[in-house]
Amino acid sequence: MPRRWFPHAKWPKFLVGLHAYTIVSFVLLVMSGMALYLPAVHAPLIPYLRLLYDAHIVIGLVFAGTLLAPLLRRLLPEGKTILRPDWLIPTVFGAAIVVTGILLWGVRVFPTVWRAPAFWWHGALTTVLSAWLVTHAFLKALGVRFPRDTWAGGRIQPERRAFLRWLAGGTAVAAVVTVLDPLRILRALARPTGQASAAATPSNQLPDFPEYYTVVRPPYPVMKLTDYRLTVDGSVAHPAVLTWQDIQQLTFATETVDFHCVTGWSVPNVRWHGFTIQSLVNRVQPQGHVKYVHFYSFDGAYSECLQLAEALDPSVLLATTINNQPLPVVQGFPVRLVVPKMYGYKSIKWVNRVVFSERPIEGFWEQRGYPTEAYWS
Numbered sequence: 001m002p003r004r005w006f007p008h009a010k011w012p013k014f015l016v017g018l019h020a021y022t023i024v025s026f027v028l029l030v031m032s033g034m035a036l037y038l039p040a041v042h043a044p045l046i047p048y049l050r051l052l053y054d055a056h057i058v059i060g061l062v063f064a065g066t067l068l069a070p071l072l073r074r075l076l077p078e079g080k081t082i083l084r085p086d087w088l089i090p091t092v093f094g095a096a097i098v099v100t101g102i103l104l105w106g107v108r109v110f111p112t113v114w115r116a117p118a119f120w121w122h123g124a125l126t127t128v129l130s131a132w133l134v135t136h137a138f139l140k141a142l143g144v145r146f147p148r149d150t151w152a153g154g155r156i157q158p159e160r161r162a163f164l165r166w167l168a169g170g171t172a173v174a175a176v177v178t179v180l181d182p183l184r185i186l187r188a189l190a191r192p193t194g195q196a197s198a199a200a201t202p203s204n205q206l207p208d209f210p211e212y213y214t215v216v217r218p219p220y221p222v223m224k225l226t227d228y229r230l231t232v233d234g235s236v237a238h239p240a241v242l243t244w245q246d247i248q249q250l251t252f253a254t255e256t257v258d259f260h261c262v263t264g265w266s267v268p269n270v271r272w273h274g275f276t277i278q279s280l281v282n283r284v285q286p287q288g289h290v291k292y293v294h295f296y297s298f299d300g301a302y303s304e305c306l307q308l309a310e311a312l313d314p315s316v317l318l319a320t321t322i323n324n325q326p327l328p329v330v331q332g333f334p335v336r337l338v339v340p341k342m343y344g345y346k347s348i349k350w351v352n353r354v355v356f357s358e359r360p361i362e363g364f365w366e367q368r369g370y371p372t373e374a375y376w377s
């Protein structure tokens, strides 16, 4: 008996059904999206993250059906009208959300540069549409009626062509925000001019990561280079406490790789420069039975662990610069691990201790259910 809770008892059944379909699919979409995105919610769900991701996509496709319904049949009987924004807003935003979702889903098909803005706007557009839906529901529940012709195009009974136009409009919005990324342009404009000129060549530009994480309470941990020490110990012949000068004697390498976080965002072509685990091995001489490398952060909470063989992969670096500049504090200054073949949570920031051991430890997120083997492909 959906008509009980639906305020417009006189409305056609199909429209009532469409509302139910839209509301249920959208709420499930927002809930599964939040579970994927919010670390606090998704941590206990991690073993099911892939399943959740697939479910989110399926629900998204189901939700997309609501946008196509008006193309299949007339929604209102002759003479009935609905306020123009009540058609237009869900159609345009819904289409833009679905299209940015498809861009995220197709990370291997579309340019990786699109992924971070598509990710950000997917969430931002969903927030706006959710806010509108709640407002819309309230106004309807309160029985607020807007005057027939005076506001936002009045009340209309749209043709198929209008829906097609709005769907195209939503697709265009998704394309513009993803390709042009207006937020990045705004951030670039807001940046002090000195900083902008320091980043004159593209390779020196700091990449805009969509998120910077710290599991401890901000502010991010700050360290002066003169105070910095890297302890390298465990089952080793020559434990060492390295100063910044000592570190400069190690073997450095440079690489340009993509960065992927489990919560759905990626940053393409990040240029890291850092020292290799092999150069630490040469320096401290781990014993023969060592199988694992533990990493600790001076934030006091985060830790990570790699198999020795994984850590010796030439792509793994203890990075000291990003895009030819010192790491920003938020990204782990002065030293962070980079494990390009694995999800971002392996790449521990603010590293101040490396331990060679015969036993593994569970890293911060592994204790909360993340897989230890975090290969993303």
Ligand SMILES: Nc1nc2c(c(=O)[nH]1)N[C@H]1C(S)=C(S)[C@@H](COP(=O)(O)O)O[C@H]1N2
Pocket (backbone or CB within 6 Å): 209, 211, 212, 213, 214, 215, 216, 260, 261, 262, 297, 299, 302, 330, 331, 343, 344, 345, 346, 347, 348, 349, 350
């Ligand atoms: N010390 C520390 N390292 C950390 C984290 C953290 O919270 N603390 N977050 C991890 C996660 S989940 C990701 S995705 C990356 C994010 O890197 P960024 O903050 O440079 O974007 O850092 C990883 N390293």
Ligand SMILES: [Mo]
Pocket (backbone or CB within 6 Å): 261, 262, 263, 343, 344, 345
């Ligand atoms: Mo992450």
